[in-house]
Amino acid sequence: MPKIVxxxxxxxxxxxxxxxxxxxxxLEEATVRxxxxxxxxxxxxxxxxxxxxxxxxxxxxNLIAERxxxxxxxxxxxxxxxxxxxELLLQLLPIDEERILEMxxxxxxxSKMLAYPELKTVSSxxxxxxxxxxxxxxxELEKNKRLRPGLNIEVEAEKLYALIDGLAIHxxxxxxxxxxxRMDELLESHLLSLCS
Amino acid sequence: MPKIVxxxxxxxxxxxxxxxxxxxxxLEEATVRxxxxxxxxxxxxxxxxxxxxxxxxxxxxNLIAERxxxxxxxxxxxxxxxxxxxELLLQLLPIDEERILEMxxxxxxxSKMLAYPELKTVSSxxxxxxxxxxxxxxxELEKNKRLRPGLNIEVEAEKLYALIDGLAIHxxxxxxxxxxxRMDELLESHLLSLCS
Numbered sequence: 448m449p450k451i452v453x454x455x456x457x458x459x460x461x462x463x464x465x466x467x468x469x470x471x472x473x474l475e476e477a478t479v480r481x482x483x484x485x486x487x488x489x490x491x492x493x494x495x496x497x498x499x500x501x502x503x504x505x506x507x508x509n510l511i512a513e514r515x516x517x518x519x520x521x522x523x524x525x526x527x528x529x530x531x532x533x534e535l536l537l538q539l540l541p542i543d544e545e546r547i548l549e550m551x552x553x554x555x556x557x558s559k560m561l562a563y564p565e566l567k568t569v570s571s572x573x574x575x576x577x578x579x580x581x582x583x584x585x586x587e588l589e590k591n592k593r594l595r596p597g598l599n600i601e602v603e604a605e606k607l608y609a610l611i612d613g614l615a616i617h618x619x620x621x622x623x624x625x626x627x628x629r630m631d632e633l634l635e636s637h638l639l640s641l642c643s
Numbered sequence: 644m645p646k647i648v649x650x651x652x653x654x655x656x657x658x659x660x661x662x663x664x665x666x667x668x669x670l671e672e673a674t675v676r677x678x679x680x681x682x683x684x685x686x687x688x689x690x691x692x693x694x695x696x697x698x699x700x701x702x703x704x705n706l707i708a709e710r711x712x713x714x715x716x717x718x719x720x721x722x723x724x725x726x727x728x729x730e731l732l733l734q735l736l737p738i739d740e741e742r743i744l745e746m747x748x749x750x751x752x753x754s755k756m757l758a759y760p761e762l763k764t765v766s767s768x769x770x771x772x773x774x775x776x777x778x779x780x781x782x783e784l785e786k787n788k789r790l791r792p793g794l795n796i797e798v799e800a801e802k803l804y805a806l807i808d809g810l811a812i813h814x815x816x817x818x819x820x821x822x823x824x825r826m827d828e829l830l831e832s833h834l835l836s837l838c839s
Contacts, residue, residue, distance in 0.1 A: 473758050475671075551757055557816060558754035561747055562669050571817055602832050609809030609829070616808055620753060621767055633805070636798050640836070 458496045461486045462506045469507075470548045474555045501565040508556050508566065511549050512573045515539065519580070528591050529642070532584045533634050539577060539611050541618050542627045550619045581608040588641055595643040603641060610637060654692045657682045658702045665703075666744045670751045697761040704752050704762065707745050708769045711735065715776070724787050725838070728780050729830050735773060735807050737814050738823045746815045777804040784837055791839040799837060806833060 464486035468477045482503075483490040497503040518538045524531045541550040560566040582604040588594040614633065618625045660682035664673045678699075679686040693699040714734045720727045737746040756762040778800040784790040810829065814821045 475758075555754050555757070557812075558751050560816065561751070562671075567817075571820070574813070574817060574820075599832070602829060605825075606806060606829055606833060609813060610802060610806050611809065612812055613805030613807065613809030616812060617770070617805060620756065621763075621770060624767070624770075629801075633798060633802055636795070637802060 454496075458506060459510070461488070461493065461496050462503065462510050465503055465507055466510065466552055469552050469555065474552075474559065501563050504556055504559065504563065504566055505569045507552070508569050508573065511553055512576065514549065516576075528587065528593065529635075529638050532587060533631070533638055535580065536584065536607075536611060536634050537631065539580060540615050540630055541622075542630070547619060547622065550615060554616075554619060577611065578604065578608045581605075581611065584638075585641070588638075593642045595641060598641065607637070650692075654702060655706070657684070657689065657692050658699065658706050661699055661703055662706065662748055665748050665751065670748075670755065697759050700752055700755065700759065700762055701765045703748070704765050704769060707749055708772065710745065712772075724783065724789065725831075725834050728783060729827070729834060731776065732780065732803075732807060732830050733827065735776060736811050736826055737818075738826070743815060743818065746811060750812075750815060773807065774800065774804045777801070777807065780834075781837070784834075789838045791837060794837065803833070 461482065465477055465482045468481050468485050472481070479493050480490045483493050497506065515538060519535060522531070522534055522538065524534075526534070541547040556566065557570060560570055582600070584607060585594065585600045585604045589600060594600075614625065614630055618627075618630060657678065661673055661678045664677050664681050668677070675689050676686045679689050693702065711734060715731060718727070718730055718734065720730075722730070737743040752762065753766060756766055778796070780803060781790070781796045781800045785796060790796075810821070810826055814826060
């Protein structure tokens with residue numbers, strides 16, 4: 448029976464293999480040969496899916512962003528407004544082993560951006576998505592008449608967005624110094640400070 | 644006349660040369676040969692100053708931390724309490740070209756930490772210094788009876804510390820999306836939110 452290969456699906460399989468290799472061995476070790484082996488392909492066929500290193504990195508970054516989006520969509524949103532918003536924000540943080548690994552890969556990609564300017568556009572788009580998630584939280588508070596009077600929504604959204612990324616970095620770099628419970632507590636305190 | 648070489652001073656010169664090479668060419672390109680050339684030394688003599696790559700990285704990280712400390716000590720602290728505290732916090736952010744470069748190098752070191760666990764101790768100590776600076780801000784507000792009643796100092800210090808690092812990352816990765824003026828405005832708004 449002939450193998451039916453969907454090009455886009457195959458690209459995704461290659462990118463997932465690349466993420467696994469990066470997670471286990473670091474970006475420097477994620478050579479074409481190793482990624483091909485992990486994906487069960489010949490090294491020669493790799494060029495068919497990604498013509499440059501940067502192209503593969505961009506695809507991987509988008510893959511991680513997609514995973515986050517899927518998690519956000521899968522949330523039940525059945526609790527109180529504040530607990531739902533906190534749950535949403537927790538999805539953007541490395542709260543379990545899988546997400547710490549994702550975040551590590553993400554961090555390595557970001558550090559690569561200084562050398563590969565091609566990554567800037569996708570990084571910028573994804574960071575914008577994270578800002579939008581923070582803005583959404585503020586808008587929901589306002590819509591539900593919970594927002595403390597006198598707060599500027601854009602200022603607060605930008606601060607929340609920075610707070611989240613700061614916590615994410617701290618958790619990833621020194622997981623023993625910032626527990627998931629503490630992140631939860633800090634987010635709750637911050638959300639409460641935004642409410643009247 | 645014989646050259647009088649102070650070992651510690653020479654290490655510092657080598658580390659400063661390494662920082663320049665990293666800033667211009669990236670960490671991967673900062674080979675022993677290039678760093679030696681930049682420092683005006685022979686590649687062979689480098690081992691005399693740093694016996695491992697990690698040792699050089701650690702020294703470089705401490706050098707950046709020292710620069711930040713010196714900037715903090717050099718501040719005049721002559722304005723109002725809030726503007727002095729804001730100035731202090733701004734020293735922790737990449738507000739000019741020199742600090743953006745410092746921050747880029749710092750970021751690359753942090754991403755290396757995943758591969759070089761030896762860097763964890765120094766990174767942890769320096770991050771702790773940044774947390775202490777945030778805690779200092781909260782304590783000053785309290786000492787001067789400006790702190791809003793009901794706030795938990797440790798929670799607020801941890802949030803401020805994450806906010807600062809989040810802003811630093813955002814500024815470094817996408818400088819056009821977060822101006823110095825905007826960072827100043829966000830810090831001011833945050834400090835005001837901590838005051839009664």
